[in-house]
Amino acid sequence: MSTATTATRGASRARVGVQRFGTFLSGMIMPNIAAFIAWGFITMLFIPDGFFGANSPFGWHWFPVAEILGGGGDVSAIGWEGARTALTASDNGTYTGYVGIVGAMxxxxxxxxxANTAGRMVYDARGGxxxxxAVMGVIVGTDQPMFLGAMIMGxxxxxxxxxxxxxxxxKIKPGFEMLVNNFSAGILGMLLAIFGFFAFGPLMxxxxxxxxGIVDWLVSLSLLPLLxxxxxPAKVLFLNNAINHGVFTPLALQQVEDAGKSILFLIEANPGPGLGLLxxxxxxxxxxxxxxxxxxxxIQFVGGIHEIYFPYALSKPATILALIAGGASGVTVNMLFNGGLQFPAAPGSIIAVTAxxxxxxxxxxxxxxxxxxxxAVVTFLITAVIxxxxxKRDLAAEGDTFDAAIAQTEANKGKSSSAMDALRGSGTATAAASAPAGTAVAEREITNVVFACDAGxxxxxxxxxxxxxxxKKAGVEGVTVTNKAIANLDPSADLVIxxxxxxxxxxxxxPDSLHVSxxxxxxxxxxxxxxxxVRRQRGDV
Structure with missing residues (x-):
C-alpha cells in the first residue's frame, strides 16, 4: 500500500470521526428543537417587550403576561395593568411569587x-x-439554564x-431483575445528582x-466575524448541525437569558451565504x-435546507472563500447594529429567521x-468572479460529460446497458474493494431504500x-423509500443513498447494505x- 493511499484513508477516517462526534453533539439538541421553538415563541409573545407584553411596541396588551412570566400574589387584586406595571418596574421582567412558563422552560x-435525549443515545431509556x-442536580446546584452541563453530564x-x-x-437470580434494576438506577441517579449539585454544576x-467571556472578548475586539x-468550511463538510446546535445554541440561549437575543444564532444559520452561492x-x-x-x-432560502448547497461548493472548492467572506459580512452587520435572534432558527430558512x-x-x-x-450579495459577487x-474549463469538462451521457443513452437503447456498471463503479460500491462488482445487487432484492443524512x-x-x-412514475410498486439519520440506520435497509x-x-x-453516493x-x-x-431485478425491462 502506497504512502499516499495510507494518508488518504487516514484522512477519511479522521473526517468520519469528526463527523460522528459532531453528529453526537447535535443529536442531543435537534430532536428537541420543537421545545426550543415553543419556548422562543412564548418569550417572543409575552415578555414585557414582546408582542403582547407590558411594553409591547404595538400596544397589544391582550394576555395575562404576569401569569406566564411568573407572578406574585393575587393578580386579580391589582388588575392586569398593575401586574404589567410591576413586571416593567422589576429588574429582570418578573416579580417574586411563582415561576412562570418562560423561566421554568x-x-x-x-x-x-x-439530558434525556443524550442518555437515550448512549444507553436507551434506562440511560435517559x-x-x-443527574442533570436535575446540576440545574438546582447552579439555578441557571445548564445546557452545556446537560450535554456533558447526560x-x-x-x-x-x-x-x-x-x-x-x-448474575441476577430470576425474579429479582426489576428490583435490582430499579433500585440500582435510583441509587446511582441519586449519587450523580448529589455530585452534580456540589461539584459538577459549579464546574460547568x-x-x-x-x-x-470568550464570545464577549471577540465582540469587544470586533473579531466575531473571524469565526x-x-x-x-466546516459546514460544507456536513458539520453544520454540530456547529449550530452542538456549540452555538447552548451559548446563545445563555445570552438570551441575559440580553433577550443572541447574535450566535445567526453565525451558522444565516441563509444569505448559501443563497448568494446558488x-x-x-x-x-x-x-x-x-x-x-x-x-x-x-429550497435553501425558504425551506432552510442548507445542505443542498454544500455539493455546489465542494464541486468548486474555491467558492468556499466566497462563503467565508459572505458569512463574515453578515456577522459584521449583526455585530455593528446589535442584531440577533431570540431562539434557534431551525431550519435556517428566512421564515424561521423572521419569526x-x-x-x-x-x-x-x-x-x-x-x-x-x-x-448573499458578497457571496454572490465573489462566487461570480470565481x-x-x-x-471555459468548466464548459469543456461539461462537454466531455455530455458526450459520456450520449454514449450511455446509446448503450441503453442498443446493445448493453452500462447503468449498473455506473452504479457499481460510483465510488459507493458495496462491500470490500476486492468483492466482485454487483454481488450485493444480485444477492439482495431492493425493497427498502433509505436516504440518510446527518440529522435524518x-x-x-x-x-x-x-x-x-x-x-411512482415508472410504475414500480412494493419499494419503500424513507429517510433517516445515519446513526439510526439498521440492517433492514437494502439500499442506502x-x-x-x-x-x-x-x-x-x-456494511451489508448497497450504498450509493x-x-x-x-x-x-x-x-x-x-x-x-429495481425494474431489471423484477424483469420489467
Whole structure:
C-alpha cells in the first residue's frame, strides 16, 4: 500500500470521526428543537417587550403576561395593568411569587430534555432516566439554564449506568431483575445528582462563564466575524448541525437569558451565504449545476435546507472563500447594529429567521434582514468572479460529460446497458474493494431504500420524495423509500443513498447494505439508475 493511499484513508477516517462526534453533539439538541421553538415563541409573545407584553411596541396588551412570566400574589387584586406595571418596574421582567412558563422552560424543561435525549443515545431509556436525574442536580446546584452541563453530564451519567449494569449482567437470580434494576438506577441517579449539585454544576458554571467571556472578548475586539473562517468550511463538510446546535445554541440561549437575543444564532444559520452561492451558479454556472441551482436556491432560502448547497461548493472548492467572506459580512452587520435572534432558527430558512428576530422589535428584524442581504450579495459577487474565471474549463469538462451521457443513452437503447456498471463503479460500491462488482445487487432484492443524512430530516427527506416520485412514475410498486439519520440506520435497509461526504459513515453503520453516493439530493442521475436496477431485478425491462 502506497504512502499516499495510507494518508488518504487516514484522512477519511479522521473526517468520519469528526463527523460522528459532531453528529453526537447535535443529536442531543435537534430532536428537541420543537421545545426550543415553543419556548422562543412564548418569550417572543409575552415578555414585557414582546408582542403582547407590558411594553409591547404595538400596544397589544391582550394576555395575562404576569401569569406566564411568573407572578406574585393575587393578580386579580391589582388588575392586569398593575401586574404589567410591576413586571416593567422589576429588574429582570418578573416579580417574586411563582415561576412562570418562560423561566421554568429554559431553566428546567430544555436542559432535562437534552439530558434525556443524550442518555437515550448512549444507553436507551434506562440511560435517559438516570441522565435526567443527574442533570436535575446540576440545574438546582447552579439555578441557571445548564445546557452545556446537560450535554456533558447526560451522556456521562448514561455511560456510568451502562458500566454499572455490566457488573452483574447475567448474575441476577430470576425474579429479582426489576428490583435490582430499579433500585440500582435510583441509587446511582441519586449519587450523580448529589455530585452534580456540589461539584459538577459549579464546574460547568465556570466553564460557561469562560466560554461566554470568550464570545464577549471577540465582540469587544470586533473579531466575531473571524469565526466564519472555521464555520463555513466546516459546514460544507456536513458539520453544520454540530456547529449550530452542538456549540452555538447552548451559548446563545445563555445570552438570551441575559440580553433577550443572541447574535450566535445567526453565525451558522444565516441563509444569505448559501443563497448568494446558488444564485451565482444560476447565472454563471454550467450544465447540471446551472440547471438545478434555481430550485436549490428556493429550497435553501425558504425551506432552510442548507445542505443542498454544500455539493455546489465542494464541486468548486474555491467558492468556499466566497462563503467565508459572505458569512463574515453578515456577522459584521449583526455585530455593528446589535442584531440577533431570540431562539434557534431551525431550519435556517428566512421564515424561521423572521419569526426568531421579530420578537426583539422591528429595528432588530431590519438589521437581521440586512445581514442576510449583505451576506448573499458578497457571496454572490465573489462566487461570480470565481465561476467566470474558470468558465471555459468548466464548459469543456461539461462537454466531455455530455458526450459520456450520449454514449450511455446509446448503450441503453442498443446493445448493453452500462447503468449498473455506473452504479457499481460510483465510488459507493458495496462491500470490500476486492468483492466482485454487483454481488450485493444480485444477492439482495431492493425493497427498502433509505436516504440518510446527518440529522435524518431536511435534505434526506427531500431526496426520498424525489426518488419516491420516480418509482411512482415508472410504475414500480412494493419499494419503500424513507429517510433517516445515519446513526439510526439498521440492517433492514437494502439500499442506502447518501451524499458523497457521508457515505463512509453510512457504510460503517450498515456494511451489508448497497450504498450509493450522490452529489445532490435534489437532482441526481443516480436516481434513474436505481429505478432501472429495481425494474431489471423484477424483469420489467
Amino acid at each position: 429554559v431553566t428546567y424543561l430544555l436542559p432535562l430534555l437534552i 432516566v438516570v441522565a435526567t436525574i 451522556p456521562l451519567a448514561a455511560w456510568v449506568t451502562k458500566q454499572m449494569d455490566k457488573l452483574w449482567d447475567g 458554571l465556570g466553564i460557561g462563564r469562560l466560554l461566554g 466564519s473562517i472555521f464555520v463555513e 444564485l451565482a451558479f444560476t447565472f454563471f454556472g454550467v450544465g447540471q449545476a446551472k440547471a438545478s441551482a434555481p430550485g436549490a436556491a428556493i 426568531a428576530a421579530i420578537g426583539a422589535g422591528v429595528p432588530n428584524l431590519l438589521v437581521v434582514y440586512a445581514s442576510v442581504v449583505v451576506a 465561476l467566470r474565471a474558470s468558465r 430530516m431536511g435534505s434526506s427527506a427531500m431526496g426520498a420524495s424525489v426518488l419516491r416520485n420516480k418509482f 447518501t451524499q458523497q461526504q457521508l457515505t463512509d459513515r453510512a457504510r460503517g453503520v450498515t 450522490v452529489d445532490n439530493f435534489m437532482n441526481s442521475p443516480k436516481y434513474d439508475e436505481v429505478v432501472e436496477m
